[in-house]
Amino acid sequence: MTPLRSLVVRTSGPEETRACGLALGRSLPGHVTLSLEGPLGSGKTVLAGGVCEAVGVEGPITSPTFTLLNEYEGRSGRRVIHVDCFRLSGAAEFLDLGVDDRLTDDALLLVEWGDRVTEALPADTIRIRLEPGDEDERRIVILGPEGVDLAALEAGAE
Ligand SMILES: Nc1ncnc2c1ncn2[C@@H]1O[C@H](COP(=O)(O)OP(=O)(O)OP(=O)(O)O)[C@@H](O)[C@H]1O
Numbered sequence: 456m457t458p459l460r461s462l463v464v465r466t467s468g469p470e471e472t473r474a475c476g477l478a479l480g481r482s483l484p485g486h487v488t489l490s491l492e493g494p495l496g497s498g499k500t501v502l503a504g505g506v507c508e509a510v511g512v513e514g515p516i517t518s519p520t521f522t523l524l525n526e527y528e529g530r531s532g533r534r535v536i537h538v539d540c541f542r543l544s545g546a547a548e549f550l551d552l553g554v555d556d557r558l559t560d561d562a563l564l565l566v567e568w569g570d571r572v573t574e575a576l577p578a579d580t581i582r583i584r585l586e587p588g589d590e591d592e593r594r595i596v597i598l599g600p601e602g603v604d605l606a607a608l609e610a611g612a613e
């Protein structure tokens with residue numbers, strides 16, 4: 456079957472967005488970069504929390520808005536590097552964070568405001584755009600690179 460490259464998920468509360476992150480984290484083996492895009496408060500960190508849960512990171516996840524980079528290790532031993540680019544001027548500053556040095560073969564790289572540093576992200580980055588709708592509604596557009604099959608996420612999609 457042809458791999459599924461893009462997917463739209465609609466959520467009507469933070470738990471559902473977190474569940475979307477959980478499903479993503481579970482269905483993506485190996486080293487993966489997720490670019491989390493959308494306005495302030497759209498749910499990027501909520502979704503990141505679900506991804507972290509998938510690899511068994513304990514405790515709450517917060518936006519690394521000021522620390523710029525948080526690093527977690529899940530029960531599975533898989534690492535999560537969580538970056539927030541809101542305060543970065545662009546790709547050069549992202550590269551200065553030294554993310555590459557921290558990545559392991561199966562690390563998950565989560566980049567909030569990844570659309571601000573697109574040039575610095577790997578070509579196989581999965582882009583996730585969170586679009587707020589009425590109140591707690593969110594439309595989540597997931598765009599995978601060639602070679603990634605999003606079929607495992609299809610449940611709950613449009
Ligand atoms: N469907 C939904 N999905 C995700 N969050 C939702 C949803 N409905 C309401 N919310 C609320 O929206 C907020 C999302 O906050 P979150 O910190 O994840 O946003 P963010 O995109 O990371 O913001 P920032 O750009 O400031 O880092 C939370 O308070 C959450 O409870």
Ligand SMILES: [Mg+2]
Nearest residue numbers: 499500518567
């Ligand atoms: Mg955030």
